[in-house]
Amino acid sequence: MAHRTKRQHFVPRFYLKNFCDADGYIWTHDSRRGDARRSTPENTGLETNIYSPEVEDGERFDEIEEFLAKTEGAAAPLLTRLSNSEKLDADEKAAMALFIASMFVRSPAQIRQFAALAGDMASWITAMQVECERNSKQKSGEDTKLEEVVLDYLGREDGLKLNVDRRAGLMGFVQLEPISRLIENMTWSFEVSKDVELITSDNPVFWVASEKIPRSPYGFGLAHRLAVVPFPLSPSLILRIDHGNPQPWRNHHLDKRRAKLANKMRAEHKDHCLYYRTHHDGLHQLGMKYPKPVQQVDFGYSGPKVNVVRKLKN
Template structure:
C-alpha cells in the first residue's frame, strides 16, 4: 500500500462526524485524565500502527488496515439511509453488519480483552505440556516442580502479553456479521436526551425479555435470543438490533430514562473515551463513574493477573 497511514483510528472518522456540531467538532472525555476537549474526528481516537503489526521480514502487515478502509467506505455510503430511517435491502444490511462486526473487533477494549484471554490460556498450556512431557520421560527436576507450583498459584505472579495478540479478535467479525443480518433492525429516537458514543460502541446487552436484566459479562453470546445491540448512529438515534422484535425498520420512541440507560451502557463498555456533540459535564461524571471497563470475555478459568502492553 503506497503512502501508508501510521495514524490509525480506533473509531472511524466518518462515524464520529455524525456526532459533531455544525463546526465539525465534537467533545471527547478521557477517563484516564478526566479531561474534556473539543476536537475534530481526525484528532481523536487514534493510535500509531495499532492494526499493522510487523511481520517476520520486518515490514508492516497491512491486511487489517486495508480491509477496514474498504469496509468503512462501503458503510459510509449506507449511513445516510440509516439517518433517513429507511429500510435497507439485504445486500446493504449485510454490508453494514460487516461494518458493525469490525466495530466490535477493532476497539481497544476487544484487543486488550482478547489478548488477556489468549495470555491466560496459551502461557499456561505450553508450560503445562512441557511439565507433563518431562514427567512422562522421568526428567523432572526440583526446579520444574517449583515452577509448576508457582504456575498454579495465581496470586504469586503476573504475566505481560503483547496487545497485538488481540488482533485475533478480527476472526470474530464475520461470524458476528452473519448473526446480525438475521436480527431485526429498528430505530430508537430520543427527543429529550442526548445520546453518547464511545471507543467501544458495538456490544450487546441482555434485553428485558430475558430471565435477568442488566449486563451479562460471561456466557452470553450474540446468538442468545435475549441479546440486544444498542448502536448509536447519531446524538438522538440508536440502531437497535434484537432477535425478538416482531417488527423491523420501524421508528420507535426512546424515552429519556432508557436513553440515559443507553448512555450508561456506553460508559460501562468504553475503554477510556466517550464522545458527544454538546458539552454536558454529566457525561464526564458518567465516564469517571464507570472507569473500569466491563469484562466481556471470560474463559471461566482462574488465572494470573494479565497485563496487556503495547509491545513486549
C-alpha cells in the same frame, strides 16, 4: 513506495461526524486524563499504526487497515440511510453488519481483551501439559512434587504474572466473519430519543442482556436469545439489533429513563473515551465513574494475572 496510512482511526471519521456540532466539532471525554476536549473527527479516535504491526525488516503489515478502509467505504452511505431510519435490503444489511462487527473487533478495549484471552489460553495450555506430565508420572510411580508445585503456581492469580503484547489482540479479527453473520441475521430496528442526547465511545459496539440473567463464568454471548446490540447512530438515534423483534425496521420511542440508561451502558463499556455533541458536567461525572470497560470476551479460566502491554520489550 506506496503511500500508507499511519494515523489509523479506531472509530471512523464518517461515523464520528454524526455526533459533531454545527461547526464540525466533537467533544471527547478522556477518563485517563480526567478532562474533555473539543476537536474534529480527523483528530479524534486514532492511534499510530494500531492495526499495522511491525514484521520482518521493519516493514508494516497493513492488510488489516486496508481491509477496514474498504469496509468503511461500503458502509458510509449505508450509515447515512440508517441515520434517516431507512430500511436496507439483504445485501446492504450484510455489508453494514460486516462494518458493525469490525467496529467491535477493532476497538482498543476488545483488542486488549483478545490479547488477555491469548495470555489465558497460553496459561491453560501450559497447565494442561504439566498435568499430563504429572498423570504420566503417577502411572509409572514417579515423584510428581515438582508438577504439583507448578500446577498450584499456575492456578494462582497472586503467583505468576504474564505480560502479553497488545498486538496479540489483533487475532480477534478471525472472529469478524461469525460475528458479522450473527449481526446480519438478527432483527434491526430504531430507537429514537427526543429528550436525552445520546453519546458514543471508543468501544461503540457491545451487547447486553434485554433482561436480567444468571452470571456465567464464560461470559454472555451474542448468540444468546436475550442479546441486544445498542449501536448509536446519532445523538437522537440508536440502531437496536436483537433476536426476534416482531417489528423490524420500525421506529420506537426511547423514553428519558432508557436513554439515560443507554448512555450509562456506553460509559461502562468504553475503553477510556466518550464522544458526544454537547459537553456538560454530568457527562464528565459519567465518564469518570467507570474506569475499566466491561469484560466482553472471557475464556472462563482462572490463573496467572495477565498484563497487556502496548509492546513487549526485547
